[in-house]
Amino acid sequence: MKEYLKNTWLGIYTILVGMKITFKHLFTPAVTIQYPEVKLKLPERERNRLYVNIDDCIGCDQCARACPVSCITVDTVKSVPGEDLGTTSNGKKKALWVTNFTIDFAKCCYCQLCVFPCPTECIYMTDVFEFATYERKDLVYQFSNLSPEEAEQKKINFANFQAEKEKQKAAAAAVPKPENPSQPSTN
Amino acid sequence: MYQYFYDLTGSVIISTLITAVFPLVNVLLVALIGVYLERKVSAWMQDRVGPNRTGPFGLFQTIADFLKMLQKEDATATDIDKKLYNIAPVLVFAGSFAVYAVIPFSSKLIGSEIEVGLFYALAVSSFVVAGILMAGWSSNNKYSLLGAMRSAAQIVSYEIPTALVVLAMVMFLGTLSLSKISEMQTAYFWNWNILGGAEFGLSKFLLIPFMLVGFIIIFISTLAEVNRTPFDIPEAESELVAGYFTEYCGMKWAMFMLSEYGNMFAVSAIVSILFFGGYQSPFGYLGNTLGINWLIPYEQAFWFILKGWFFIFVQMWLRWTLPRLRVDQLMTVCWKYLIPYAFVNLIIIGIITLL
Ligand code: SF4
Ligand code: SF4
Numbered sequence A: 001m002k003e004y005l006k007n008t009w010l011g012i013y014t015i016l017v018g019m020k021i022t023f024k025h026l027f028t029p030a031v032t033i034q035y036p037e038v039k040l041k042l043p044e045r046e047r048n049r050l051y052v053n054i055d056d057c058i059g060c061d062q063c064a065r066a067c068p069v070s071c072i073t074v075d076t077v078k079s080v081p082g083e084d085l086g087t088t089s090n091g092k093k094k095a096l097w098v099t100n101f102t103i104d105f106a107k108c109c110y111c112q113l114c115v116f117p118c119p120t121e122c123i124y125m126t127d128v129f130e131f132a133t134y135e136r137k138d139l140v141y142q143f144s145n146l147s148p149e150e151a152e153q154k155k156i157n158f159a160n161f162q163a164e165k166e167k168q169k170a171a172a173a174a175v176p177k178p179e180n181p182s183q184p185s186t187n
Numbered sequence B: 001m002y003q004y005f006y007d008l009t010g011s012v013i014i015s016t017l018i019t020a021v022f023p024l025v026n027v028l029l030v031a032l033i034g035v036y037l038e039r040k041v042s043a044w045m046q047d048r049v050g051p052n053r054t055g056p057f058g059l060f061q062t063i064a065d066f067l068k069m070l071q072k073e074d075a076t077a078t079d080i081d082k083k084l085y086n087i088a089p090v091l092v093f094a095g096s097f098a099v100y101a102v103i104p105f106s107s108k109l110i111g112s113e114i115e116v117g118l119f120y121a122l123a124v125s126s127f128v129v130a131g132i133l134m135a136g137w138s139s140n141n142k143y144s145l146l147g148a149m150r151s152a153a154q155i156v157s158y159e160i161p162t163a164l165v166v167l168a169m170v171m172f173l174g175t176l177s178l179s180k181i182s183e184m185q186t187a188y189f190w191n192w193n194i195l196g197g198a199e200f201g202l203s204k205f206l207l208i209p210f211m212l213v214g215f216i217i218i219f220i221s222t223l224a225e226v227n228r229t230p231f232d233i234p235e236a237e238s239e240l241v242a243g244y245f246t247e248y249c250g251m252k253w254a255m256f257m258l259s260e261y262g263n264m265f266a267v268s269a270i271v272s273i274l275f276f277g278g279y280q281s282p283f284g285y286l287g288n289t290l291g292i293n294w295l296i297p298y299e300q301a302f303w304f305i306l307k308g309w310f311f312i313f314v315q316m317w318l319r320w321t322l323p324r325l326r327v328d329q330l331m332t333v334c335w336k337y338l339i340p341y342a343f344v345n346l347i348i349i350g351i352i353t354l355l
Helices: A002-026 A062-066 A148-174 B002-009 B012-045 B061-071 B082-102 B117-125 B128-138 B142-173 B178-184 B202-225 B250-275 B286-290 B295-319 B327-354
Strands: A050-052 A072-078 A096-104 A123-125 A140-142
Touching (some): A050 A096, A062 A072, A072 A148, A096 A148, B012 B061, B012 B250, B012 B295, B117 B142, B117 B178, B128 B250, B202 B327, B286 B295
Antiparallel strands (some): A096 A140
């Protein structure tokens, strides 16, 4: 009987204690962070979307080779003499036109391995992590600042230059052998 | 209320319609606000924010949910008992809605002033069990069936302590009419039954502790009857998916939802009528002091709805405080604790009333 009454009392008492606790929490401010409006500070050394400062890029392809998932594509064309590409911010002379520099963020695993080999430190992590898209192809980011036409032009320039050089070489090769001009050049 | 509208319009059909539509509107409003409040209260108790995107403070969240529900496809499984399956939600809703016929919102606002209102309310609300059993059985799903069986066992068991407390109250008050019970507790809050009723004397003070016990018993057992946590084993999400309405979707599911909230308010109303003066104001009426008679029924409706919402809030409060009971614990609470206490209470209140 005593046990029974004790149980009853315990039942009611513990419920009241619980209710007191929840009632207190009714007035505790929420711990929720209203995400899109309020953002938590990102941790130091966070790894998010990459950015390439193409003005500093010398097109050395090191980043593409370091990438474990091969999501960086760097296409380059040599410049022709007389074209001034300027220098990078740390004083390196640029010699290559970067006609195409894409990073496919759908493949990227955000390992940051591409960042370290870059000689000019122009590929780095930003703090942007909200870049969801509806199409997978929208995740392929183009960093080259040359338009496709310009890139085409550079290629043609270089091809012309190459052809010019060929011709000169051929001419130079032709000069010491004037006795056999009909022979086609074979280099 | 019917009489009032009959005098006003002179048409039987219109006055009947208005009388019938009013509780329906009330149930819809209770569900609408109740769902919102439930979410907010649960969020606040867990230090969260709750809905806050749809409209100011997320006020339109329930409306948005409701619109979503209307558009839903009415998917039904193939191997179900079609007839029972379709009747069940209607029956459950009808059961909880029918209680409103006798609930006095104020001295004027009452569907039907029948003499056996309390008895009718108890009888009709246990009608819900049939609907729940039907839903569980016809769904042809073991979760549903288990939920329905549990629900039947639970509601039938908890009917007993409820009935015992109601019996004690009826013995004490000498009437089954809900409007008369409310009228008896008029004027100030010390006339409420929880404080020993309107008659002043030694018995009033003797009664107070037993009224308190009665109130606690009836509150717990009605909580169990409307399947609210901690007594929600029929629809225990973590074990039975959704219990007896696992197979329902769209509007049929919404009807179960609606009847749950309708039930919550009905039960709160009955508890407040029995122990907390029903529609009576705790501090007298403004209409009386100012001499504006027509104001009184509105004030009464205000107090009644306020009391109803207070008990709904307590139900939510309990829901987010206590974990769900196990089946055997549930039965222990009912048969080993509530019923003996209710019996003792019944006898003591009877003796005090006789004195
Ligand atoms: S972060 Fe890793 S995966 Fe992404 S581009 Fe750089 S090396 Fe490739
Ligand atoms: S390693 Fe740096 S400089 Fe080289 S291609 Fe990549 S981004 Fe450009």
